[in-house]
Amino acid sequence: MDIARLLVKRLVLMSTVVVIATFLLSLLMWMLPGDPAQLLVPNGTEIIQKVIRHETGLDRGIFGYYWHWLSHMLTGDFGKYYLNGGYREVTEVLKRCLPPSLFLILYAQIVALTLAIPLGLISAYKEGSRFDRIASTVLFTSVSVPGFALALILSLIFAVQLGWVDPIGYESPFGDPWAHFKLMILPVTSLAVGLTSSYTRLLRTDVIATLKEDYVTMAASKGISNRRVLWKHVFRPSSTTLLTSAALNMGGLIGGTIIVETIFVIPGIGYEIAYSIGSRQVVAMQTLIALVSFAYVFFNTTVDLLTNITDPRTRERRV
């Protein structure tokens, strides 16, 4: 059937992208001057290095290594961090570092969407009004403020100078929810400001276009309230771009949290990527970046497919 073929095509395309991206990462790592095994355990003995070389497939050439890594990835063996004298499974590290990142991203998305949807609807509905102009300027400015500058300044004001929250750290929500939320406020704000601006702008543009549609006038002529017209008739058809972009950001944000996690010392996946790169844990680095890239491509593809299947308008185009 039509949709099944589309699905297969997308899946093939998606896996190709991820495979090529990760292979390039291997190649990049291969280009590092010196022996990768020596990088992993700089102080290890010759025997340890040999074991590691064998364990990671580094002794089988670039293609052999890549195949080793890929086949192990697919069976759920994500490789190891090699520390002096020992190792940690990347899976273990992931179990620990995924939840903080996911909470961070989830909160940021919720905050951004909750603010952006009414803001976008109202400023589009009142296009050209003072409210719209002020909101547009403020949002356009804040979307340009680099996340790290915002994070540093927020932390300077609210944590260092006012002392309202702790400047760094992370607490699980299941242990101490209050501390969890308090620690999350600043990082979430840093991420959400940019997101809110871009979501509002996306939604505003689409809503302005939708408001000119006949079916909106038609809905208004039924005598229903403006609020109902906006929510029931304008929001849905205008929200495709917004939701697409929000879903895409689920993947993209995992990379984007690196800075925020570093500044606020949150042990998330971004922090781990930065750590693995800094400490030259190439195998772990490759795995982590592959996951981020996979997440991005996965959300990209899924959103594309979902809008294809659910939006009657794209069906109309296909018919």
Place this chain on the structure above:
Amino acid sequence: MSSLLKIDDMSVRFQTPRGNLKAVNNVSIELLAGESLGVVGESGSGKTVLSRATMGLLPGTATRTGTITYNGQDISNLPKDEVRELWGTGMAMIFQDPMTALNPVRRIGSQLTESLTVRLGMNKKDAKEKAIELLKRVRIPDPEAMLRKFPYQLSGGMRQRIMIAIAVSCEPELLFADEPTTALDVTVQAQVLELLTELRKEANMAMILVTHDLGVVAGHTDKIAVMYAGDVVEYAPTRQLFANMKMPYTEALLKSIPRLETPTGSRLPVIEGRLPDPTKNEPGCPFANRCPYVTDKCRAEKPPLTDGGNNHFYRCWFPIGGVK
């Protein structure tokens, strides 16, 4: 019969980057309950603005003056919320293009029952029953299945019937039909017009039919207002107008009706020349530049709306057939 709608001296202006645009000038029209009025003119003549302004569906850049009396109540200065109370239940509107006037992402059922549940306070079950009955009235086969469909699954004619069903769902007393057939095939056009007239007679509903096609209004209206450049230029009972045409413009419009033998593609009537710039205030008759019978007087002075007897009004210095 009692007066349902009385428009008195209504003007509409738009604020545009080029200045003040005069869309409708001092129009006065009266409509009795159950009566049908055709508003005819080229695109740009202000006929659509007239109907939308009467209902109060204007963009924020528009200003409307004059009084509108609906059922004996002056509605021209009512707050927006109270005007909205009339929409759907008192006055309803059918839009020109059924392809764009139905929400593409909502099912027919939800669009059709919306007025019923929100405006009439019906529960879901009653609303569904009523919706099926409405679909039957507009002759849609298998109405139950129709409720589950999306607009893209329907043809233009079907969509237009759905739109009519939505418009009449709350049994309005006055229906505005804005070019209801322009976007449809010729054969479907006739069916839709027939349907509108039938529904109107059944419920004693008044209708304002806006069109550029004099042929459309001929069999379906009681009286006709011809508009040109924002003015009503001829206003008469339908029979009277066709029997005793006064305005050169109306005559030109009649000549330009596309016939069946007219090749497809030439959709709009062609009258030589253009409408005058609606942002300028030029002296003389606005039609002077295009009128075959133009004289110096026409270019110098704008003719007033003249009463020609038999409820026939026209705006011309030298009407066809001479002044009585």
Place this chain on the structure above:
Amino acid sequence: MSETSQLSTTDVIDTPVKVRRKRKRPLGFYFAATWIALIIFLAVFGWILPAPSWDTSFYDSLGVHPFHHSHILGTTLDGYDMFAGLVNGARLSVFVSLVSVTIGGAIGTFIGVTSAYFRGKIDMIVTMAFNVMLSIPNLVLSLALLSVLAYSDENHPATMSRRVGVLMLSLTIVIIPILGRIARGATLQWSSREFVLASKSMGTKNFTIIRKHILPNVAPAILAIGFLAIGSVIIVEGSLAILGIGVPGGASWGSMLANGRGNIAYSPWEVYLPAGAIALTVISCNWFGDYVRTSLDKRESKI
């Protein structure tokens, strides 16, 4: 088009638009232009200003507040002059971002335009390559590139110029797919226009068509996105510095910021000033780019 789909324009305004009131440039445009001009001025002529040397530490004035008589923007806790640092940082930021966006943009445009113009297998491969590169968040990509390219063992630290060179190279690689994709999209649009087909039918050489018909039309869009790209390059540079992998020693704004983070409680201006400079520059680039884009949209809509 339907005759009355948009009441305010189609049904009412039917006459051709002749006079259009001159649009006022937004205030933000002047602000952005001024700031960009100032930064470029500082980058080029900063050395003639009577400021202390940026890499000399003043041991008698550590952590001086801004608006001090000898250090106009104060000093860091280590005694480096902030103003001199910012001027020097401007030079590095402008240099790094301009060079990487120009080179990356040129390569990206070339690849994007040719692949979109000739279509076929090349286009498929190019699209795939762009998708691969875009699937890795640009900060992660430049981190990985830098960690490989700027590799140095502890005994022989990489020189400053090599680090800057490597930084520019990684940023260039990051820019290529971003601008390349824009160029590709724009070319696809333009190459199906009638005048291109007409030119083709007259036997004009492909590269002449690209040079004469495609590039002039694609270039403005690239330019607009290029400004946005400069903004994001500056952000990436700052982020890399904060992660401790960019240019060291307070030589760039990001690096000043990274050094100042530790002293945030004692001399907050070490964070405020470079963060402010970065933010203002990025905002200006975005405003400027947005202005270019919207004025292009208008040009397009007038055709």
